[in-house]
Amino acid sequence: MSNHGHDEETKVRVDFKEVNRDIFSVMTDTGPRYYVVMALFAMAAVGLFILPWAYQIYNGQGVTGLNVPVVWGVYLVNFVFWVGVAHAGTLISAMLFITKTPWRRAIARSAESMTLLALFLVTLFIFIHMGRPWNFYWTFPYPNQRQLWLNFQSPIMFDVFAIGTYFTSSVVFLYFGMIPDFAALKHHATGWRKQLYSVLSVGWRGSDKEWHVHGKATMFFASFIMPLVVSVHSIVSWDFALSIVPGYTKTVFAPYFVTGALLSGFAGVITMLTLVRWAFPVTKKYITLMHYDRVGVFILVLSLTWSYLTGLEVFTGIYANTTYETEHLIYKLAVSPYIYLFSLMIFCNTVLPLILILKKVRKSTSAMFVMCLFIIVGMWLERYLIIPNSLSRKFLPYMWHDYMPTWVEGAITIGAFCAFVTMFMVMIKIAPIISPFEVKEDSGVPMEKGGH
């Protein structure tokens, strides 16, 4: 991919010393307001996420709104949603690395951090939705004297491996990329930070050989991680597509889920970058309107693909022409309140992103921010309209039953967002949110001159 024309535009020209100073100031200059906001989010995470979960563990899944036909509810919606949010980070850091897309550098690190934190929530949501979460380790293949083994036919089992692989490789990739940054930062840091970064930088000196090996290894990890962008969410979609439930069993689900995941993921990236830019004005030098423009193009393309696949999903249901599929479609597309939710979803994910055709919108941070919030809501609704809604209308009409989430499910859903923000705010202060060495690469000066 050669886009020399764009290269000049995408480069961030900042002095090496200034890069280090700016990024280090983001990590260390913490005002009281930051602590207050972080404490509020942490309190919300405890009050809305941890305590309701403890209440649920103590009292059983009966505190949710689940019932017998609808046994998968909001927790699974959140699970799929957060896997989706995780995907954009991997796409930016791995796929765009391999295609040597220049504008990825300044935003890759924050997107990757988002991947890691989202995957942490994904893991939690699997346990939250289980009936006996204290036995979670039974889903891992470990040798035991009772000779109990796992069912490798089960799509849930595929999930355990997919999410496990994704989480492990994300941690390794993220940490590996940070080693030169930690080494650079340890020269600026004092106190506990210096000790921490000295340990984390594992003796990185910045010799030519080290850079060479680092580059090779990053390319290797990126190639390894790249298929995960497609495979993980395909596997998540198979939880549903491999069943025989009308509304779940559709072959279009794998690409549909992957596209939706990237759409919500990029919306998440923009939301987060906007907040970072707002909280730390110094980052505006690095995260520029050009990034909004490029991500906006991505969102537009993904939104159009998603809309096409949504049409295809509905069409397959109509074309199947079985009574079960028809009943499911009637429930989803013609019954209140789901018809309103469906319309809202289409508005958020198809109609609204069309304004991205205008470059003016793509270059406006506030417009992008608001639109991305809408997309996040729309993508959450998409999963909601698939997961509990299909189960409400299964095969035997006698068992048809509606589903209404309770306050516990609502609180945990909101609490998860608060927990995400808390973790992200902690992360910003411990690890560089913008990779100094990647930004320096943009400047095109030989590394030796800059020191670190």
Add this chain to the structure above:
Amino acid sequence: MSVLKSIGGKLKSYRTGGNQETADHRWGMVVDLDRCNGCEACVVACYAENNLPVVGEADCAVSRAFSWIRIERYVEGEYPNVKTGFIPIMCQQCGKAPCETGCPVYATYHNQDGLNVQVYNRCVGTFTCATYCPYDVRRFNWRSYKPQAPLDEQLNPDVSVREMGVMEKCTFCIQRIVAAKDKAKDENRAVKDGDVRPACVQSCPPGALVFGDLNDPASEVSKLAKSPRRYRLLEELNADPSVIYLKRVADEGKNE
């Protein structure tokens, strides 16, 4: 090569649907809808035999009733020409059960008797089996159901009381099947037709439910299964259920 072949053969035998070709039995049930009068004695018998919790009105209203066997009622037509029907539905013990492929930990699997069994102690509660089940016969322990005061005196000692957070369903009264097999073994003979009678079959006043071994061509269920009225529920899903329904034809032509 012979070693490879034997391994290959073994792997293939694991793959055959539900391995009932080599199984000792294939327990099945015939439900004669001509005889069923919808009295729900089977439902009550099941509650008593299998230690099912009585969950109360509030839980039943949100579709958390615990009955392993239920009588589904359907009403057809407008007022003067109303036609009602009912059908008892329990776990269909599918030969190619959709639920079995869903469970990540083998808490539900196919045993050597062609039964679809549930291991309560192994269940971690992922709900996948209940999602995949097309008959909605699986029941979940939404909370700790403590047996109420007089009812705890009548718990069946042969059946466990399930913990909060596990899935359960009709077992074809597996405790009775095991007891019958043990007795037959003590008497040094094979299990005869009629040795096993699940609680619902035992308590059915008109004798609408018949239980037996579908592998045994001489058993009563095998003979009834040849009836021209025979059908299986949602057969187009190809789950190969072991419960065979005999269509209701008694009042055919009268309500026209």
